[in-house]
Amino acid sequence: MxxxxxxxxxxxxxxxxxxxxxxxxxxxxxxxxxxxxxxxxxxxxxxxxxxxxxxxxxxxxxxxxxxxxxxxxxxxxxxxxxxxxxxxxxxxxxxxxxxxxxxxxxxxxxxxxxxxxxxxxxTKGDQRQDLKKKAEMREAQRELARFNDRGKK
Missing domain, CATH: 2.40.280.10 (Small protein B)
Incomplete structure (x- = not known):
């Protein structure tokens, strides 16, 4: 497909x-x-x-x-x-x-x-919640990547 x-x-x-x-x-x-x-x-x-x-x-x-x-x-x-x-x-x-x-x-x-x-x-509130959840997930992924990069050095 x-x-x-x-x-x-x-x-x-x-x-x-x-x-x-x-x-x-x-x-x-x-x-x-x-x-x-x-x-x-x-x-x-x-x-x-x-x-x-x-x-x-x-x-x-x-x-x-x-x-x-x-x-x-x-x-x-x-x-x-x-x-x-x-x-x-x-x-x-x-x-x-x-x-x-x-x-x-x-x-x-x-x-x-x-x-x-x-x-x-x-509703607008639902859309805002989705954006907030997406931003939190993105920030968590960044922190995880930063943590993993520190361990490699």
Whole structure:
């Protein structure tokens, strides 16, 4: 699995409760553009409508060398999931405060896959706590490295 794109804001803004792997229905020029790395899922989210799951806000730039047919960059794309997965995601998205967020896009067996996470929104206090915890861990790692360096001399 080689990673194509990640949504770095997702883990900052949401507590990820569950992750699901989904295929993406793409046109030919979209696949070629994804191969070149022209994909952005920073604002992407999923929604279940009429028994199918769709991805909104995924930006795949047009393929420059396309001859006659070009795709729309921010079109709605259908996600390929089993019916029971779709129903589970629909039930999760109906709960208050939970949404379906695109976490990362990657290649798996020559197919583009996208990881969808069921996220519960973080408050500002939660975000501050995460930053504080991260800073404390970083400082502890520095102290540990300093301690280990002193022992080698």
């Amino acid at each position: 080689s990673e194509i794109a990640t949504n770095r804001k997702a883990h900052r803004d949401y507590h990820i409760l569950e992750k699901v792997e989904a295929g993406m229905e793409l046109k030919g020029t979209e696949v070629k553009s994804v191969r070149l790395g022209h994909i952005n899922i920073g604002d992407a989210f999923a929604r279940v409508e009429r028994g199918q799951c769709f991805l909104y806000g995924c930006d795949i730039q047009p393929y420059v060398k396309a001859s006659h047919e070009q795709h729309e960059a921010r079109r709605t794309r259908r996600l390929l999931l089993h019916k029971n997965e779709i129903m589970r995601l629909w039930a999760a998205s109906q709960q208050k405060g939970q949404s379906l967020v695109a976490l990362r896009a990657y290649w798996k067996n020559r197919r583009v896959k996208i990881e969808i996470g069921v996220g519960k929104g973080k």
